[in-house]
């Protein structure tokens with residue numbers, strides 16, 4: 001059985017003090033959820049605060065980006081080891097906003113996925129089509145390329161650890177979520193692509209989330225679908241109440 005994973009991607013929201021406030025409220029209201037893995041992904045500047053507060057709880061910590069080199073003259077960047085040292089468990093890689101605004105490519109995604117796995121951080125690798133790609137019937141080919149290139153050169157054992165987030169770009173922050181059937185179908189297709197690359201055992205084990213306008217009102221319908229193993233939540237992860245409602249789906 002694949003353990004569902006609900007991750008909150010805060011994007012560029014919350015100062016360190018606001019993070020503290022959020023986590024204290026979250027911990028006050030969080031009764032241990034056994035059958036779901038809960039992850040929060042604050043900005044870099046809040047990671048240390050979050051790590052200290054989450055110590056001893058079973059809520060996991062994620063970063064939103066990383067550099068693929070170990071160290072060096074890369075002004076403004078953060079290396080995998082720096083995240084690991086803070087106690088970071090997960091790292092979002094290749095989010096569509098990074099692909100769109102910061103020149104992230106399948107090649108850099110692949111390098112970053114490898115780099116975090118090397119230090120024991122689990123990548124949450126994001127894939128998904130834009131609206132025009134969807135309208136041109138390219139959803140599957142886009143996802144296939146992003147998954148294949150992103151996982152290139154990884155062993156089956158490494159691929160098994162990766163979390164894939166299927167986030168159709170047109171559904172992000174728009175309130176226009178994919179239907180549960182569409183999301184399930186594309187995620188099923190992504191699982192087939194993983195099977196072609198790494199075999200059935202890995203495809204059956206790998207966790208694939210849906211992301212894009214996930215809310216307390218629609219989480220249950222996604223989670224009842226056989227292929228969907230959780231959600232990567234943006235806007236609705238910024239309030240404790242809505243995030244908890246989603247985590248308790």
Ligand SMILES: O=C(CO)COP(=O)(O)O
Nearest residue numbers: 009172173212213234235
């Ligand atoms: O991009 C997302 C998560 O990574 C989704 O954002 P929203 O939930 O705000 O649509």
